[in-house]
Amino acid sequence: MSNDNKPNKLKISPWFIYGGLLLAFLAYNYFAASTSWNETKPTSLSTFYKFLDESQVKKVTYNKTTADVYLKPEALKLKEHEKVQKDMFGNPNKGPQYTVVIGDNNELFKKKLDEATKAGRLSEYSAEQDSALGEWLITLVPLLIIVALWIFMMRRMSGGGAAGGGGQIFNIGKSKAKLFDEKNDIKVTFKDVAGLEGAKEEIQEIVEFLRTPEKYTSIGGKIPKGALLVGPPGTGKTLLAKAVAGEAKVPFFSLSGSDFVEMFVGVGASRVRDLFKQAKEKSPAIIFIDEIDAVGRARGKNNFSGSNDERENTLNQLLTEMDGFGTNTNVIVLAATNRADVLDKALMRAGRFDRQIYVDLPDIRERREIFEVHLKPIKKSEHLDTEFLAKQTPGFSGADIANVCNEAALIAARNNKTAVDKQDFLDAVDRIVGGLEKKNKIISTEEKRAIAVHEAGHATVSWMLEHAAPLVKVTIVPRGQSLGAAWYLPEERLIVRPEQMLDEMCATMGGRAAERVIFDKISTGALSDLEKVTKQARAMVTIYGLNEKVGNVTYYDSSGQSEYNFGKPYSEDTAQIIDKEISTLIESQYQRAITLLIENKDKLLKLADILIEKEVIFKDDLETIFGSRPFEKSGHEVITEA
Structure with missing residues (x-):
């Protein structure tokens, strides 16, 4: 018969040992204080002589200092x-x-006892020999228990031969990394990682x-020695690491950067030592540190107090x-972060993280592949087109697409x-991008018309540019914090030219311009539009x-080293020029939008009336009113703009 399924050994918590020693100490002190289980009461010598004279005492045992008195049953x-x-x-x-x-x-x-015995008032008495050993035991046993407890605690605190950094009290200095090996059921493989072809190729080579x-x-x-996965949140950095754990067939240690952080001094460094010692013992192995910016942030930037960090x-x-292992230890460190700009330069140098793998947002082809992966467990319609779904989700990460499917x-x-x-x-997609639809939101007729005109302004200007x-x-159905939304079909661009940015800014200002043309007044509903257009104008001027007028200069620092600078990288005169140019850009596109809407005012009103009636209109309704766009292009994706 096979002995593979052996019963697990009984594990005894150290807290039971601590409790047992404490109970033993208390029990000893309690029972040492009483000579028996009987109720014994101290009395004076004169009272004892009275009991003796009245023939109430049956037996007496005594030593140099005390005597025990046994009474007769009748007494x-x-x-x-x-x-x-x-x-x-x-x-x-x-x-x-x-x-x-x-x-x-x-x-x-x-002498009193002798007299009472001769007179028949006392049956017997005896003298007990004092034991020096007993006195020593009474003195030493509590001390020995305390010393034993102290030694046990110190051995636990000092690690007792535990590996690496397990040398802090209650293993607080041991690494919190989870170990995955061939015994663990890791089902994620590279087949489950859609898209990310370049990143997968780099990672597969590391496994090789x-x-x-x-x-x-x-x-x-x-x-x-190391590879750093860098990219926006949700692009699949941690998923790639899980695929490595499933494919590598070597021990894989996984933990977060925050697992090193502790309130006790020295614990983080101790956990690092323990982690690498375990990895070296099981080499070849992989260490994966997620969100490494929790501990890898550049040193000396925010330590203004001068205290120990x-x-x-x-x-x-x-x-x-x-940088401490030898070249043949076969331990590779993988790390992931979306804040590579704040990492310490010493951490990024060759010899530590030799490779930086950028995990970007997926393009339309990669989004289709990601949809196909996440649609496998879902009961879907036979006519569902993943190509169409990929077009509807521009700028979505892998995590966003998983959320859409769910x-x-x-x-x-x-x-x-x-x-x-x-x-x-x-x-x-509407729910995720725009928020929850609020059909019960109370909107007055006047407000509804203003919202319809605003959204019709966006639609009209964008159709004309x-x-x-x-x-x-x-x-114009409210969603989230938005009272209305316009959805667009932009073409994918790798570079953007000034005329393209200006047309986008003009379309963004179309909503407020429509309010000015129709009502001759403006409202607060264009806040998100103003925020977007201001960012675009500032980017054109300063980035x-x-x-x-400002010229071929940029004030953008991609390295992030200017994060803690106290001043602007330009003079006050330049700041005034920048502010003026930003305002000029925005106002010029605002006036351009007003001009376009005045020329097409009747079509704008017609579109607004249809929008009030139907609440949702599509591209076909615009073609009915405006006709086909003369510069129609084959777009690829859909985004929203409120």
Whole structure:
């Protein structure tokens, strides 16, 4: 019979040991204080002589200082001995019932006992020999228990031979990394990671390094020590690490950067030492540190107090460990962050993180692949087109697409459908981007018309401009914090030219311009439009160098090193020029939008009336009113603009 399934050994918590030692100490002190289970009461020497003279004493045992008194059964029944008649359990007290302090009257005490014995008032008495060993035990046992408890605690605190950094009290200095190996059920593989072809190729090569290191070292190559995954949130950095854990077939240690952070001094550095020691013992191995910016932030930037920074100590230990292994230990460090600009330069240098792998937002082809992965467990309509879904989700990360699929399934179930169809996905995108639809929001007729005119202004201007994204849908149904939204079909661009940015700014200002043209007054409803257009104008002037007066300069620092500067990187005169140019750009596009809307005022009003009636209009309604766009382009994606 196989003995593979052996029962687990009984694990005893150290807290049980601590509690047992404490109880033993208390029990010893309690029982050492009483000579028996009986109720013994101290009495004076004169009272004892009175009991002796009245023939109430049966037996006496004494030593140099004290005597134990045993009463006769008939005397024990007297009322004066009522308090010593029962022992602590309520049974008859077998004695001794009293204790007497003899003091210096030892000879007189013995004489009294002799006289009482001769007179028949005392049955017997005996002298006990004092035990020096007993006195020593009474003194030493509590001390020995305390010393043993102290030694045990110190051994626990000092690690007791535990690996690496397990040398802090209650293992507080041990690494919190989770170990994944061939015994763990890691089901994520590279097949589950859609898109990210370049990043997957780099990661797969790292896995190959660990599987067959001699292939590279035999010709003099060195195994890379680290790879840093950088990219926006939700793009799949952690998913790539999970795929490595499922594919590598080597021990994989996974933890977060915040797992090193602790309130106790030195714990972070201790955990780093323990982590790398465990990895070296199990090499070849991979260490994955998620959100490494929690401990890898640049040193000395925000430590204005001059005090000792525990996070910096942890980072110093991490730097030492990463550059501390030999070239043949076969331990590779993977890390992920979306804040690579704040990481310490020493951490980023070659020899620590040799490779930086940028994980970007997926393009339309990669989004289609991601949809296909997340749609596998969902019961979907036979006619559902993943190409169409990819077009509807521009700028969505992998996590966003997973959320869209889940939200679409929830919407379909809410509507009692047996499969998820195209409309469910469109509703899910609306829900995620725009927020929850608020059909019960109370809007007056005047406000509703103002919102309709505002959104119709966006639609009209964008339809009339060549480089503005053509509109697909407009709605005045409130969603989230927005009272209305316009959805566009922009073309994907790798570079943007000034005329394209100006057309987008003009379309953005179309809503406020429509309010001015129709009502000759403006409202607060254009806040998000003003915020967007101001950012675009400031970027043109200060970042991209697209303004003639400011010139071919940029005040943008991609390294993030100017984050803690106290002043602006330009003079006050330049600041005034920048402010003026930003205002000029915005106002020029605002006036341009007003001019376009005045020329098409009747069409604008017609579009607003249809929008009030239907609440949602589509591209076909605009073509009915305005006709086909003369510069129509084949767009790829849909975004929203409130």
